[in-house]
Amino acid sequence: MERPSGEGVRHDLANGPLGVVVIGAGDLGSRHAQHWHAAGARVVAVCDPWLERAREVAALVGAEAATHPGAHLSRDDVHVVSVCTPTFLHESYTVAAIEAGKHVLCEKPAALTVSAAERMKAAAELHDRELRLGLMRRFDPAHHEILRRHALLGGPTLAQATIVAGLRPKRMMHDARGNGGPVIDMCCHLFDLWRVIFDGQPESVSAHGYTFAEGRSELASIEEKALDSALFTLTYPGGRVGQVQISWGLPSGVQYIERHSYVGPDGLLIVNWNNGMSLYRGPHPEHWDAPEHDAWRAQIAQFYRELTEGAPRQVATIDDGIDALRISLAVLRSVAERREVRLDEELERIPPLEPEVLG
Numbered sequence: 001m002e003r004p005s006g007e008g009v010r011h012d013l014a015n016g017p018l019g020v021v022v023i024g025a026g027d028l029g030s031r032h033a034q035h036w037h038a039a040g041a042r043v044v045a046v047c048d049p050w051l052e053r054a055r056e057v058a059a060l061v062g063a064e065a066a067t068h069p070g071a072h073l074s075r076d077d078v079h080v081v082s083v084c085t086p087t088f089l090h091e092s093y094t095v096a097a098i099e100a101g102k103h104v105l106c107e108k109p110a111a112l113t114v115s116a117a118e119r120m121k122a123a124a125e126l127h128d129r130e131l132r133l134g135l136m137r138r139f140d141p142a143h144h145e146i147l148r149r150h151a152l153l154g155g156p157t158l159a160q161a162t163i164v165a166g167l168r169p170k171r172m173m174h175d176a177r178g179n180g181g182p183v184i185d186m187c188c189h190l191f192d193l194w195r196v197i198f199d200g201q202p203e204s205v206s207a208h209g210y211t212f213a214e215g216r217s218e219l220a221s222i223e224e225k226a227l228d229s230a231l232f233t234l235t236y237p238g239g240r241v242g243q244v245q246i247s248w249g250l251p252s253g254v255q256y257i258e259r260h261s262y263v264g265p266d267g268l269l270i271v272n273w274n275n276g277m278s279l280y281r282g283p284h285p286e287h288w289d290a291p292e293h294d295a296w297r298a299q300i301a302q303f304y305r306e307l308t309e310g311a312p313r314q315v316a317t318i319d320d321g322i323d324a325l326r327i328s329l330a331v332l333r334s335v336a337e338r339r340e341v342r343l344d345e346e347l348e349r350i351p352p353l354e355p356e357v358l359g
């Protein structure tokens with residue numbers, strides 16, 4: 001449901017501060033709690049079954065700690081819930097919060113299946129609540145600098161991204177039923193950027209993939225490991241293409257590396273995410289160094305302004321999250337079925353992962 005900014009959801013600060021409950025007190029929960037606090041909201045409670053963690057984060061912002069959000073969701077002084085749990089829990093907490101009449105900022109990715117994300121969206125529509133997703137790279141200066149420079153390359157452009165890292169220290173990130181692996185967990189950021197660059201969703205996906213970490217002792221406890229490595233091509237309207245190489249299956253400790261390149265008739269843009277980028281349009285490259293910046297903080301400050309001042313909507317919507325998830329699921333289906341997959345196919349569930357055999 002699209003509505004004009006702020007209409008029907010604006011919180012009047014004359015009635016007291018914007019009250020927030022944070023669910024999940026891990027890395028993202030800690031960020032959300034501190035950024036809501038810094039934005040001017042009152043963090044009422046931080047909830048995590050791991051009570052010690054909830055207490056540590058709650059103490060940072062003067063909130064209560066709880067193992068379960070239950071009673072806090074019905075409080076009149078709570079207006080927003082930040083869902084910062086592992087992804088497989090996003091739907092249940094988001095729907096519970098919305099049914100209790102709260103707005104939700106849910107961490108990305110939206111969910112592991114389209115139907116779960118659609119149920120989250122349906123709840124938000126039924127109860128007329130804001131449901132936004134933490135695609136916070138929209139608030140990273142690099143995102144805007146890429147868009148600005150990309151516009152100087154002429155068209156059509158060819159895009160390429162390489163994103164690699166050693167095994168992620170959080171096992172949930174390798175669990176197909178937890179956070180879903182990098183094609184779901186990480187690529188949503190890239191898809192959100194390329195939706196702007198290519199002015200729409202891809203039409204089809206052609207992918208190959210592997211689980212490099214299959215058999216690694218560090219992941220032995222995971223019953224269904226997510227695909228951790230893939231090479232895929234996205235075809236956008238007009239025949240424009242983007243190609244992605246992603247892996248979280250390198251040896252533990254290998255640092256995170258993300259590079260993009262965009263080439264068009266008028267130039268080349270090479271991006272080293274987190275460091276900067278170089279634009280080649282003549283003999284002398286133009287360099288841009290990435291400044292220190294906290295995109296999570298900027299995102300929450302923006303959502304706070306949207307909810308309290310009616311600022312224009314910039315924080316990602318559940319529809320943006322569903323768009324990204326559909327591409328991820330198309331990639332996984334393409335790997336599993338070894339064929340090109342169209343985005344207009346039924347993409348509800350993650351197909352059984354049968355990546356190509358190595359070697």
Ligand SMILES: NC(=O)c1ccc[n+]([C@@H]2O[C@H](COP(=O)([O-])OP(=O)(O)OC[C@H]3O[C@@H](n4cnc5c(N)ncnc54)[C@H](O)[C@@H]3O)[C@@H](O)[C@H]2O)c1
Pocket residue numbers: 023024025026027028029047048049050053084085086087089107108109134135136170172179185
């Ligand atoms: N925006 C981004 O770029 C970004 C970056 C990292 C993670 N994330 C997303 O944020 C979410 C959380 O990731 P994280 O890195 O903070 O993970 P984390 O492991 O650091 O924290 C998750 C927390 O959730 C808690 N938890 C587990 N079960 C729970 C339950 N039933 N109820 C409430 N809490 C529960 C855990 O105890 C843990 O404290 C994931 O969906 C992840 O994909 C987003």
